[in-house]
Amino acid sequence: MTSLIYLVPLAIAICIVGLLAFFWTVKSGQYEDPQGDAARMLYSEDKPIVDEDDL
């Protein structure tokens, strides 16, 4: 039972990290074009990745 003392906080911490990561993906518009993104990764363009927010 003593293992719960660090396992439960660990579980909660991992959960929060995952949630924050998900919020970030929503905010950066990664769900706006699922079809296009699925295809786009298959075309290799020799260009630097441009962050949309910077433009």
Place this chain on the structure above:
Amino acid sequence: MVEIVLDDEFCPSGQTTAQDLARMQSEKARNLSEREKAAEALTPYVQTKASGEQSIDLMISGAHCAGCMAKIEREISALEGILLARMNLSTMRLNVQWRGGPDKAGAIVARLEDLGYGAKPFNMELDPLVQRDQATSLLKAMAVAGAATALIMTMSVGIWDGSEMSKVTRQTMHWISAAIAIPTVAYSGQPFFRSAWGALKNKMTNMDVPISLAVLLAVALSIYETIHGNPHAYFDAAVMLLFLLLIGRFLDMRLRQKTGESAQRLAAMQASTASLIKEDGSVMSVPASMIKPGDALLVAAGERIPVDGEIIKGSSDIDTSIATGETLPRAANIGDKLYSGMINLSAPLTIKALAVSGDSFLSEISRLVEAGEQKKSKFVRIADKAARLYVPVVHTLAALTFVGWMLYSGDLRTASLNAIAVLIITCPCALGLAVPAVQVVASGRLFKKGVLIKSGDALERLAKVDTIVFDKTGTLTLGSLQLSNLGDISKDALETAALLSRASRHPVARAVAAAAGSGPVADNIKEVAGQGVEANISGKLVKFGAASYVGGISAETGGQTNAQTESWIRIGRAAPVCFKFKDTPRMDAKTTITDLRKHGYNVELLTGDKKSIARQTAQLLGIDTWQAEVSPTDKLARLDELKSQGHLTLMIGDGINDAPALASAYASASPAGAADVSRAAADVILQGDKLSGVITAVNTAKDAQKRVVENLSLAVLYNMIAVPIAVLGFVNPMIAALAMSGSSMLVTLNALRLKFH
């Protein structure tokens, strides 16, 4: 669901692309200056950023696959000065950013057209930002509820087993669960609380009232039990309930968002350009949406009327089929009113833009449309119907449980515990998913087949329809004339007529040009509005047009025929030759109607066109009930009559004159080429040139309705098993969790069956 095509040159819908390409190229060849005008009209849509960069959003048509996307991005990026070209394949929107003047937009669109794609500017003001924000916040709420469910459930499994757990450990676990559940409910429960509060404030109930009540009571009870160190807490049930219901909410939202976007795309693709005459007399191209009442506009021959207006200069033949349903052009003079979507055929006109309120016909139409929509808003969705039954039943049950246990045990805590257990376990988890899950799968299926459903309840209404009323021109027929007596015409006469016709947009001329195929155009063609055309060909005067205009037609060569219209050609002094024309039905009109009748639908025809033409079309397509020369009000009257006979009608039409009928019919559909008002009023939009989408739509709607009913029955069945257990006091948190997730899974899987149908 996602099709990935790696080969640039291959496109899954290559045929459509080829057609689009051919159409665009012919349009391009017809009038190069149109392109310059279009480029000028793009400028208002270009946004300039603070850093000096220009940006425009374009709606792309004709792109179907990843190959098209890659090609567009690559080719546009290769243009000079372009910083970014990024296409969204889901919404078919291309964002281009560049450095330099705003006029570069024209070059970008021109390049896209050369590549074979259509591009129209997208008006950012139309962007449903509110809706997108709502979808995002629902997604976030769903994620929070999901994560909390996972966490609490992990701990709950330990508590349920509980054999080695001391009381202190168990209470600690409950406290941790509470610390997770309370903020989660406060955050993720908001959509339900808000809606429930809104309903209660108006002294009504909806599905969100029992949901909110169950969640709040479950949390409150669990906190009470935790404080007193009792073994059962329902934190997991409360949070899972929110999670499952939010999935349903999110699916519903996504569906509405997606169809809204598609409808918007259609509207943007049809947006036209107007030539505004400025005060100094110069002409400037502007988007039609930016025209204000009172503006003077120039409409060249062959152009679509961009906005509603009144002729102030010139006279011409007008193709009015979009407003009246008549196939044949009508002569229009100064003072006549024209409506957007009509086509100016023979001579340039100057029109003055009118406000909607300033015109009796249009204001009458919009009044009728509004009245119809109001009638339709009374429609109660099946989920709400279920909720109306459900809410009182559940709350009575819970109250009875409380009273029963009070009488039986006399213990307040046991009685309230069991009453709350009833509320939790009957909470409409499966009910919340039953309908949206099916509707999302069904409309996704229809979407792929080119049928656009505007809302979930449209599917429900479509499924119940038993009578289908068609408009004729533009719906059953293509709305364009075709040469019907090709066999009687000598090759020479046809070729000469084609020489005169190829440059004109008059329906008769286009029919002749289509029959003769491509070829040369005669020089010095003179067009006489409402009469015909003439030109000098190899020294002979050739006249092509109305009988009176051509002259020299004797009684025996003339005479009455069953053609809709006829034109005559006279070469020099030779005897005139007659050309007969008919508006022909769409290719699959006959099979569609036969199919619909076979499925037991009553099919009717209502048209604003002339009686003789309506009779012919009805006979040809095998429609027994038809009415011709009906006004928009008459169409409404006929729909009301059908309704009073107990029929539920699906109205299919495209013209402005159909809009009131579309709005007031039980369900309605429009072809993609319909007038703006009609497309806005219709529940369903049929894309492509085919009518068979109607069959797909009603069949899918019926299948979907079957699944919805099945799902609701499953939910009821689940409740019938679960409620006695709860009433008798056997429910513990583990049973609640199992029952809830189990029934939700069942309902979702049943909905997915529709996909493989």
